[in-house]
Amino acid sequence: MAAGFPKDYIDSNELTKEQILKIVDLSIALKKCIKNGYYPHLLQDKTLGMIFQQVSTRTRISFETAMTDLGGHAQFYGPGTIQLGGHESVEDTARVMGSLVDILMARVNRHKDVVSLAKYSAAPVINGMSEFNHPTQELGDLMTMIENLPAGKKIEDCKFAFIGDATQTCVSLMFICSKMGMDFVQFGPKGHQIPDGALHVGTDEERAAFGKQLMAIGEENCKVSGGAITVSDDPECIKGADFVYTDVWYGLYDEQVDGASYMDVFYPTYQVTMDMMNLAGPDSKFMHCLPATRGEEVTDEVMDDPERSLCWVEAENRKHSIRGLLVTFCPWNVVTDEVDAA
Numbered sequence: 001m002a003a004g005f006p007k008d009y010i011d012s013n014e015l016t017k018e019q020i021l022k023i024v025d026l027s028i029a030l031k032k033c034i035k036n037g038y039y040p041h042l043l044q045d046k047t048l049g050m051i052f053q054q055v056s057t058r059t060r061i062s063f064e065t066a067m068t069d070l071g072g073h074a075q076f077y078g079p080g081t082i083q084l085g086g087h088e089s090v091e092d093t094a095r096v097m098g099s100l101v102d103i104l105m106a107r108v109n110r111h112k113d114v115v116s117l118a119k120y121s122a123a124p125v126i127n128g129m130s131e132f133n134h135p136t137q138e139l140g141d142l143m144t145m146i147e148n149l150p151a152g153k154k155i156e157d158c159k160f161a162f163i164g165d166a167t168q169t170c171v172s173l174m175f176i177c178s179k180m181g182m183d184f185v186q187f188g189p190k191g192h193q194i195p196d197g198a199l200h201v202g203t204d205e206e207r208a209a210f211g212k213q214l215m216a217i218g219e220e221n222c223k224v225s226g227g228a229i230t231v232s233d234d235p236e237c238i239k240g241a242d243f244v245y246t247d248v249w250y251g252l253y254d255e256q257v258d259g260a261s262y263m264d265v266f267y268p269t270y271q272v273t274m275d276m277m278n279l280a281g282p283d284s285k286f287m288h289c290l291p292a293t294r295g296e297e298v299t300d301e302v303m304d305d306p307e308r309s310l311c312w313v314e315a316e317n318r319k320h321s322i323r324g325l326l327v328t329f330c331p332w333n334v335v336t337d338e339v340d341a342a
């Protein structure tokens, strides 16, 4: 991995603001040179192992094609295709896989598994999403915002409004925005706000304790960066937002919320409509991690607006930012190291 960085990318809170911006700068540079037809084979002969315990379109394709672009190779291990905490412990699988590939990524059902993979694998591990966070999404989204800053503003001057459920993507965006020094707002119903509803399993007390931990991390980031975090069910809180973001209303674990349909909880108050976009501001931009459920958390009008919607460039930037991440975290130029050591 690049000098000064941790071995693994599990949680963006383990990186400094400067380190995160360095990955974004590298990603933008790689995007530019590859769009101009030059593919720098920085990861030639390297193999990425990709563990997916859940389905994925963007994350899988981004990692796999990013490795090809950089001259390396990716192997896909879907649900049920490798040992991961069944007959063989996660720790032993990590020991073995970490000796067989150069770098690993994992999308897991339980965050503790990606943490264990990182702890016991000699190869670096990248978190491809857990129930706790989605740190590769954070990077692509930050890159998208930086490429689309309002005139005259820096990233730390921007306001970001997340609308709806406190999914792991919402929590991740709270982390990255607070790290950058931005003004982060979650506009969502009580019971689905970061402090009380970010964990879609467990008792009310467990969710509240977890929410407290998450808020403490964000507030610690704000102390360093000068950012701010607001959580509210008052729509006025989104006024002045430069970026309006939403995610699906059903988490990974609960299609039903407290016996009620998620539609009853969120619709229509938390649907991103053009009126909501204009309440944020006349030039606010729309973002979505995708996949979207059109007509639920967002209208077609917003999603397909060529001026306001960034969601397609955001999806493309998953790949560009993952290239920067792989170059930063994959041990590369082994041949050069060997020559240096000889």
Ligand code: CP
Pocket (backbone or CB within 6 Å): 055, 056, 057, 058, 059, 060, 129, 137, 289, 290, 291
């Ligand atoms: N946004 C995102 O992670 O998409 P996939 O689930 O398709 O990878």
